Amino acid sequence: MASSSSSSLSRVVVKSSDNNLFVVNKKVASQSQLLKQCIDNMEEKGTNDVILIPLSNVTSNILTLVLEYCEKHADFADDDNNNQELKQWDHEFLKKFDYATLNSLTMAADYMVTKSLLNLCCQFIADSIKDLTVQQIRQIFDIKNDFTPQEEADIKNENAWAFR
């Protein structure tokens, strides 16, 4: 455990891809393994400077959401993972986004190694597509069908058990 001695940092500055700066409390930042790794490395070097972590793949809109998630989860960090209030919050948190935002949020969670957020997004996406038709899934994932009707029929035939 890092102590709160003078050499350890209490905050970091995170820069989004569109050059907006976010000052983040260390406990919140530690929800992201990427940020935590940066902090740990700097602390090992014994620096007292405020560190700036540029995230070239995350826009400020999305970073705001990731940090909102991290902040909530940092509050519950000492509780066990099955906290009902937190689960409810997670569900409400994702429900309000459209698929494009969900897409960017998932990629950001992956990039920032916020595993619980990545799991949450993927589970949410899985739940939303499990009862959809092939055509509806194509819409959500913005997929253009590049098969000929014959090719499509062949694949259906190959996995016939799944299309019954």
Place this chain on the structure above:
Amino acid sequence: MKISFYIKNLSNTDSSCKKYVKDEENGLGSLPDAILIFILSLLATKVTARTSVLCKRWRNLWTDVTVVEVELPLSNQSQSLYSIMRSLTSPTLRRFSVITNHLHTFDEARSFKFVCIREVEEIQVTSAFFSVTPCIFRCKTLVNLELNVSTRCTFFDFTTFNLPKLKLLYFSFGKGKSLNIIAMLIKSCPLLETLEMTLESLLNSPCISIAIPNLKSLSLIIVNLIEKHQVIIDTPKLTYLCLVDCGAGMDANDFVREISKFVIQLRSVRELHIESNVKIFCYMYSVNSLPLFRNLSSATTTLPEVVASSNFWAFSILPPT
């Protein structure tokens, strides 16, 4: 503490906003394959296999899933299991679960080879008929094994069992099992912590020994136990025990006497669930030999005479003052 402040840098906002809007048109279109495969692994295999017709990029994505969960209710679909496992390209498999009717053809035996070579951690089989393939019992990576076979379970001739990582073993067999195999199976799992067994008509072997050093939870459902059968339980770390219907077929008085000898030795048990059609605790109460469960923190029972006897709870659960 909250995110303290946020400095807006105006210089770059325009272009990035455009970029963001452009993303917005894509729906979930720009997720990389690795994430899509992760999402597919959260779905039933029937749903994932359907994504093969979406487009060329998705054509073989589903074959990289790390979880296979299939339900094949019709016996004429059993062939499909082999074709699914043969299509699979993922090097490892976390979970394999199949719900079906018949699992005893040659193809299905081969399907399990494809499962076991993938360092699988969890296998769940629910089927009316199942011919257990030897490779399941030699799967060194297996942590959870659940076999729920309602009608007939048959075994090939096994010579070796090796389940060094197994922690949970659940099996419910109808007719056709061999108790010797079960005994050998139990011996081959040194780390086993949870064991749940349903055994019917133990005809070919009079004695089953359950000696497992790390076992924490044991549920034993034995139907039609007769007098010559013997169940030996030696599990020093046990904290949960469930015994169901052990008495049927045995002389009631003998059974009560025997089981009470056993129960009296269970002092370390922390959770106790008692379900039986014989009056064990009434007998123990009458001969003044109620066990004292010093570690008991939870007890449930369906036995009316136990529930009614406030003395029982007072004598058996509370530590001496």
